[in-house]
Amino acid sequence: MFSAVLLAVLVTGLVRGFLVDVYFIPSASMEPLLTEGDRVLVTKLADPDIRRGDVVVFDGRGSFDPITDPRSLPERVLAAAGQWLGLAGNDTTYVKRVIGVGGDRVVCCTADGSLTVDGDALDEPYLHPGDAASTTRFDVVVPEGRLWLLGDHRSASSDSRSLLGAPGGGFVAEDRIIGRAFQLVWPLDRSGPIDRRSD
Structure with a gap:
């Protein structure tokens, strides 16, 4: 019995470590697609073809968050267990949408309030109802090997x-x-694929 449980844990760990993992959505930043408490499946298979419009999970340490973690070891262990079980989010892991890839010039905004990528207005049907594309003005060129990500x-x-x-x-x-x-897997009444966009 114990060996069967150990084997199941090992197989689950390998699958989640290298193939597919489940992530807890900790905030409202990706509404209406994803709401706080949702769980999504994330493919970890090598996929160099990151495209505009993809919803990605990323480690924000060094960009969105500092590298250091001020929590004690027991707090980090408890947090890691909750994350592994899909019961809690991670303070340094984020879910955002890819708006610009290496070489893109992303600008806010046109006269009608749209973002542009390389001069073309971006169609964003996924935006939260009532939200502007951005109230912060910017004009950035995305360096090669980097991404511009928005909720x-x-x-x-x-x-x-x-x-x-x-x-x-x-x-x-x-x-x-x-x-x-x-794939959105929880709650069950909203489960379904998270489609890739062709932008």
């Missing part, structure tokens, strides 16, 4: 715009991407 609920999201004046300028390195969210 869908722009008025409730701390994202690349929040770090415009900080070291790194709000850009997130591609190697900090943990994976692409591809």
